[in-house]
Amino acid sequence: MLRIAVPNKGALSESAAAMLSKAGYRQRSDTKDLVLVDDINNVEFYYLRPRDIAVYVGEGTLDLGITGRDMLLDSGANAEEIMALGFGASKFRFAAPANGAWTLQDLNGKRIATSYPGLLSDYLHARGISARLIHLDGAVESSIRLGVADAIADVVETGTTLRKAGLELFGDPILLSEAILVQRPQNRGDIDPLALAHLQQRLSGVIVARDYVLMDYDIPVEQVEEASALTPGLESPTISPLAKQGWVAVRVMVPAKGHQLLMDHLHDLGARGILVSELSACRL
DSSP: OEEEEEEOSSTTHHHHHHHHHHTTOOOOSSTTOOEEEETTTTEEEEEEOHHHHHHHHHTTSSSEEEEEHHHHHHHTOSOEEEEEOSOSOEEEEEEEETTOOOOGGGGTTOEEEESOHHHHHHHHHHTTOOOEEEEOSSOGGGTTTTTSOSEEEEEESSSHHHHHTTEEEEEEEEEEEOEEEEEOGGGTTTSOHHHHHHHHHHHHHHHHHHHEEEEEEEEEGGGHHHHHHHOOOSSOOEEEEOSSTTEEEEEEEEESTTHHHHHHHHHHHTOEEEEEEEOSOOOO
């Protein structure tokens, strides 16, 4: 039975549970539940603090886990990323008082507040920067105003909070993070390879389903070739004859982004009865 760690709270928790549910796995109905056994799929889910997941997996206590790339690298755990999950995207950036024209070299000898000292230490060391790291668990953006730090390194989504605190970003992103599936390298031979393959296939199917929609339309036979060029699908469109003489029905997967424009082009070409359906999962 696969033992998988799932975030029990925080930004990744809800999306991770939704993804697993779409992939066909049972998920807890009560947020106080710490363990859930899915007998049908032969999986046990353990709901843990996101920052602790890489540690549990790295110690071999659990087989797999869903956490953030930033948390994995910060933990220093003996775990490795085996799959990006396509949600929870964020950037780890430096910020300092606005109008200071800071550069990376300006951080030498300075105090930097962060919630990710392990990750930041490795980054600075690799670039020959010597700075004092101040470990804070939250509200890092307040540390400069309170005199605790000269600059900060924090996870940024829009940057609005930093701007309100009178800070501005500088330098290249330290890390581009997102939710990932992690595994302990030494556990590769201990996990049922078929069970792991099925899990990854299911999760991949949910990821693909986010980016595509299913499109159905009717079109005259003489326009099929041109319509197929607009909607080639992943392999090829499914084309079926209609009772109406000289017409066919087409079913095809198309990118979700821009599908309205595609509907315009198909309608101009003579297609009618154009329908679009969202996908919850697929298997390619």
